Amino acid sequence: MTDNNNTTQELTKKDFTVDSTIKWCAGCGAYSILSSVQNTLPKLGVKKDDFVFVSGIGCSSRFPYYIKTYGIHSLHGRATAIASGLKSARPDLNVWVITGDGDSMAIGGNHFIHLIRRNIDLNVIIFNNKIYGLTKGQYSPTTPMGSKTKTSPFGTIERPFMPGELTLGAQGNFFARVIDKEPRGMEDVFLQAALHKGTSIIEVFQNCVIFNNAIHEQITGKDVRDDRIIYVEHNKPLIFGKERDKGLILKGQDLEVVKIGENGISESDILVHDANNPNPNVHYMLARMTYPTHPVAVGVIRSVEDNTYEGLLEEQIEHAKANSKIKNVDDLLNSGNVFNIE
Amino acid sequence: MSNKNSIIELEQVVVKFAGDSGDGMQLTGMQFSDASASLGNDLSTFPDYPSEIRAPQGTIAGVSGFQVHIGHKEVQTPGDLADVLVALNPAALKANMKWVKPSATIIIDIDNFDNKHYKKAGFIEDPLHDSSLKGFNLVKAPITSLSRATVRELNIGLDNKTADKTRNQFVMGLLFWLFDRDMTMGEHFLQEKFAKKPELVKANIAVLRAGFNYAETVEAMTNQFHVNPQKGRKGKFKKISGNIAASWGLVAAAEKAGLKLFLGSYPITPASEILQELSGLRNLEVKTFQAEDEIAGICTAIGASFGGYLAATSTSGPGLALKTEAAGLAVITELPLVIVNVQRGGPSTGLPTKTEQSDLLQAIHGRSGESPCIVIAASSPGNCFEYAFEAAKLSVEHMTPVILLSDGYLANGTELWPIPQMKDLPEIKTPRVKDNDPNYQPYKRDPEKLSRFWALPGQEGLRHRIGGLEKSDVYGEVSHDPFNHQLMCQYRAEKVNRVADYIPKQDIYGSKDGGELLVIGWGGTYGALYSAVKEMREEGYDISLAQFNYIMPLPKNTDEVLGKFKKRIICELNLGQFADYLRSIYPQYKYSQFNKVQGLPFFISELKKRFKTLLEEE
Numbered sequence: 001m002t003d004n005n006n007t008t009q010e011l012t013k014k015d016f017t018v019d020s021t022i023k024w025c026a027g028c029g030a031y032s033i034l035s036s037v038q039n040t041l042p043k044l045g046v047k048k049d050d051f052v053f054v055s056g057i058g059c060s061s062r063f064p065y066y067i068k069t070y071g072i073h074s075l076h077g078r079a080t081a082i083a084s085g086l087k088s089a090r091p092d093l094n095v096w097v098i099t100g101d102g103d104s105m106a107i108g109g110n111h112f113i114h115l116i117r118r119n120i121d122l123n124v125i126i127f128n129n130k131i132y133g134l135t136k137g138q139y140s141p142t143t144p145m146g147s148k149t150k151t152s153p154f155g156t157i158e159r160p161f162m163p164g165e166l167t168l169g170a171q172g173n174f175f176a177r178v179i180d181k182e183p184r185g186m187e188d189v190f191l192q193a194a195l196h197k198g199t200s201i202i203e204v205f206q207n208c209v210i211f212n213n214a215i216h217e218q219i220t221g222k223d224v225r226d227d228r229i230i231y232v233e234h235n236k237p238l239i240f241g242k243e244r245d246k247g248l249i250l251k252g253q254d255l256e257v258v259k260i261g262e263n264g265i266s267e268s269d270i271l272v273h274d275a276n277n278p279n280p281n282v283h284y285m286l287a288r289m290t291y292p293t294h295p296v297a298v299g300v301i302r303s304v305e306d307n308t309y310e311g312l313l314e315e316q317i318e319h320a321k322a323n324s325k326i327k328n329v330d331d332l333l334n335s336g337n338v339f340n341i342e
Numbered sequence: 343m344s345n346k347n348s349i350i351e352l353e354q355v356v357v358k359f360a361g362d363s364g365d366g367m368q369l370t371g372m373q374f375s376d377a378s379a380s381l382g383n384d385l386s387t388f389p390d391y392p393s394e395i396r397a398p399q400g401t402i403a404g405v406s407g408f409q410v411h412i413g414h415k416e417v418q419t420p421g422d423l424a425d426v427l428v429a430l431n432p433a434a435l436k437a438n439m440k441w442v443k444p445s446a447t448i449i450i451d452i453d454n455f456d457n458k459h460y461k462k463a464g465f466i467e468d469p470l471h472d473s474s475l476k477g478f479n480l481v482k483a484p485i486t487s488l489s490r491a492t493v494r495e496l497n498i499g500l501d502n503k504t505a506d507k508t509r510n511q512f513v514m515g516l517l518f519w520l521f522d523r524d525m526t527m528g529e530h531f532l533q534e535k536f537a538k539k540p541e542l543v544k545a546n547i548a549v550l551r552a553g554f555n556y557a558e559t560v561e562a563m564t565n566q567f568h569v570n571p572q573k574g575r576k577g578k579f580k581k582i583s584g585n586i587a588a589s590w591g592l593v594a595a596a597e598k599a600g601l602k603l604f605l606g607s608y609p610i611t612p613a614s615e616i617l618q619e620l621s622g623l624r625n626l627e628v629k630t631f632q633a634e635d636e637i638a639g640i641c642t643a644i645g646a647s648f649g650g651y652l653a654a655t656s657t658s659g660p661g662l663a664l665k666t667e668a669a670g671l672a673v674i675t676e677l678p679l680v681i682v683n684v685q686r687g688g689p690s691t692g693l694p695t696k697t698e699q700s701d702l703l704q705a706i707h708g709r710s711g712e713s714p715c716i717v718i719a720a721s722s723p724g725n726c727f728e729y730a731f732e733a734a735k736l737s738v739e740h741m742t743p744v745i746l747l748s749d750g751y752l753a754n755g756t757e758l759w760p761i762p763q764m765k766d767l768p769e770i771k772t773p774r775v776k777d778n779d780p781n782y783q784p785y786k787r788d789p790e791k792l793s794r795f796w797a798l799p800g801q802e803g804l805r806h807r808i809g810g811l812e813k814s815d816v817y818g819e820v821s822h823d824p825f826n827h828q829l830m831c832q833y834r835a836e837k838v839n840r841v842a843d844y845i846p847k848q849d850i851y852g853s854k855d856g857g858e859l860l861v862i863g864w865g866g867t868y869g870a871l872y873s874a875v876k877e878m879r880e881e882g883y884d885i886s887l888a889q890f891n892y893i894m895p896l897p898k899n900t901d902e903v904l905g906k907f908k909k910r911i912i913c914e915l916n917l918g919q920f921a922d923y924l925r926s927i928y929p930q931y932k933y934s935q936f937n938k939v940q941g942l943p944f945f946i947s948e949l950k951k952r953f954k955t956l957l958e959e960e
Contacts, residue, residue, distance in 0.1 A: 052799045064807050070799035073809025078641045085642025090649040114634035317624045324625030329597045339379045339579045
């Protein structure tokens with residue numbers, strides 16, 4: 001369906017809202033992600049016709065049908081590849097990838113890491129509900145070890161992937177983590193991701209009400225989250241806790257949780273988050289932190305600027321155009337060894 | 343020049359160069375063919391190299407060859423058997439002895455014919471002293487020792503290892519004498535080739551002359567040959583391979599359509615050269631994307647196509663298999679996409695460096711669901727240009743993926759190709775939509791072609807979503823409606839069928855009004871089939887050829903063409919895929935078959951033998 005309503009006025013969420021019915025389960029975490037994205041787009045100063053959403057397969061990947069932009073609902077695992085081609089061809093577009101933990105970490109794992117390695121300016125939102133929802137409840141690459149699911153009745157015997165580890169391992173320059181029930185946090189991070197030049201990976205802790213309900217509650221539950229989550233912000237000390245009395249310090253080769261005021265630790269001893277540090281070592285440690293040894297990091301963990309693939313490609317083209325004598329196809333056809341037979 | 347020998351004029355001659363992978367045989371072959379082209383000979387070349395890069399020296403596995411066929415008249419194949427074989431070592435001789443004519447001239451490097459080399463090559467008896475070379479005109483030239491001596495005498499500090507790399511020029515010198523050629527042409531080639539290394543120019547030219555002088559002096563060769571220039575052929579020509587021609591066809595189509603070209607691809611033998619060639623054309627705004635795998639190759643192309651580029655992906659058999667899922671997405675999203683499949687021996691890794699036509703049914707049927715797309719095939723190295731252009735044109739104008747079939751034989755073979763002019767190529771009309779077109783709907787169709795229209799992201803007022811889920815007719819919403827699905831399947835099939843209205847009718851070479859025997863071929867076998875049919879017609883046989891370039895859909899007059907002949911034989915380099923296809927569409931006819939799956943092209947001799955037998959049968 002096309003949307004022919006066209007105005008040049010300032011954009012609002014409504015400009016990105018579709019009339020058709022959204023068919024996610026009631027209570028699905030995807031609704032709030034959609035809403036946060038729709039709230040973010042008008043803030044970017046981009047024409048509404050310049051947005052494209054590309055998705056793979058899975059519950060999350062129905063997303064393009066539910067947002068009024070250009071979109072492709074593509075193949076399982078391949079959204080990153082398709083979007084890579086689109087953005088390389090058309091750097092003028094603002095391209096988002098919507099994917100899930102199965103789509104990006106399993107069948108699309110290869111395209112995922114190579115997208116990151118190339119640093120193409122795409123914004124990738126991973127809906128991580130740690131389960132296959134659309135196929136009704138099989139374990140995914142992010143399902144915790146030992147989980148009993150439809151295809152692991154005796155418990156999984158596979159170590160789960162963490163999207164952050166994979167991102168940084170593939171030389172990622174932007175990684176953030178957000179929670180589906182925290183719309184303000186999502187909007188703030190989506191905005192930063194969209195403004196970041198290069199591949200931005202955002203992992204959303206998303207709830208699947210049907211097949212994996214409350215999977216993230218151990219961390220994100222109202223009563224516990226203050227002590228189990230650390231909201232990281234660039235240039236701010238890594239402090240958390242209901243009383244904001246806990247923090248992280250670098251000890252030996254690891255991050256350690258300390259209590260401010262105990263053992264001579266003061267706030268000034270706490271590590272200050274530097275998301276822009278090109279050295280990814282601390283970002284890697286932050287991304288890997290898990291409860292109960294550490295709080296789970298939420299927010300922008302890494303944000304480093306570097307050349308983008310499509311930018312370098314355009315540079316090569318400009319340089320080659322300026323320096324080649326071959327300006328068109330006729331020139332090409334008559335280049336090199338030509339035999340003039342009379 | 344010596345006048346001691348008589349010069350024999352030949353209509354055509356086939357020369358095969360064979361040596362170790364590192365001996366520079368490909369280069370020598372190209373040098374010889376370039377010189378022939380400059381003299382106005384028609385030509386066709388074919389490299390024959392192992393899939394190992396540098397297999398152990400002196401072994402059969404390490405033999406690399408290059409065959410050149412030059413002619414006074416038109417030349418359509420690299421030739422069945424060689425008139426002249428150059429074998430730099432016993433393994434090269436052993437690997438090629440069965441591919442030479444009974445009276446051929448065989449030039450060997452006698453310095454390498456010793457027991458050590460015989461053992462490596464697997465000779466039990468010394469081939470120079472048993473009967474295996476009886477009847478041949480054997481030239482035993484001390485190529486290695488004379489090359490080394492020549493280089494040493496120059497006193498420019500080059501060692502034996504470097505000197506050995508000039509041996510191919512000794513061979514070239516021999517051939518320049520043998521074919522009564524002007525030496526300056528060979529020297530010119532070397533000056534260009536080694537422009538930055540003057541000592542190598544000096545050494546190679548000295549060895550080239552040494553080879554020439556040796557031939558003239560020792561009288562080891564009894565006759566000289568002369569192949570006259572081709573008559574009536576004028577204009578600008580290039581020696582072009584199928585892979586380069588296909589690459590250029592895509593660039594030409596993009597320029598003609600007013601689009602930019604995007605190639606998403608993954609290196610695979612024998613298609614890699616397309617990615618290599620296009621990656622060097624940034625000056626023409628060509629964007630190439632060397633993807634992480636075959637799947638990403640086609641997926642990036644689909645993304646670029648959605649973005650309004652002329653998008654293509656290049657591959658070979660196993661790669662096409664990996665692309666099938668995404669090809670289905672291009673079918674259902676009805677986006678233009680050119681898939682160039684350079685066929686090789688299969689299944690699986692099969693024979694990566696050898697030619698075959700065994701991906702035909704994969705191209706026609708190899709996708710999930712009812713998933714029709716256009717399939718066309720190129721039939722000579724040069725016309726890979728024309729058919730790549732045509733693939734792009736049909737793809738864009740009919741909004742559907744097109745599979746272009748080439749093969750290892752076309753891809754690596756070269757021929758002399760008349761350079762076309764862009765102004766003479768047909769227009770390509772892109773079915774674009776104007777901004778804010780109130781009537782645009784994603785699955786609204788052109789009433790004639792049944793193709794949908796191309797609205798690009800960034801265009802005002804045309805926002806829409808496409809995807810792999812079935813869509814409703816016209817409006818393009820996700821639809822599971824049973825009747826809608828059948829309608830859309832029929833639309834997609836009929837859209838491809840209607841392409842028959844936009845392609846040329848099938849041509850017959852020979853008896854256009856029908857006759858005794860129709861030889862049916864498709865794609866890359868054209869040269870051999872045409873040559874066999876032509877020779878038999880000259881011998882008085884009633885035989886004709888229909889070589890198909892358009893496979894899916896078939897030309898509209900196919901039934902009529904098949905029906906005009908008493909007998910039909912389908913010849914292909916597989917076990918009978920086009921035969922199966924034709925039988926399924928035109929079951930009313932009886933077809934004989936000639937199938938070959940040896941990784942080799944057809945030989946004209948074997949074709950003629952089969953056709954004659956068939957014509958004699960009642």
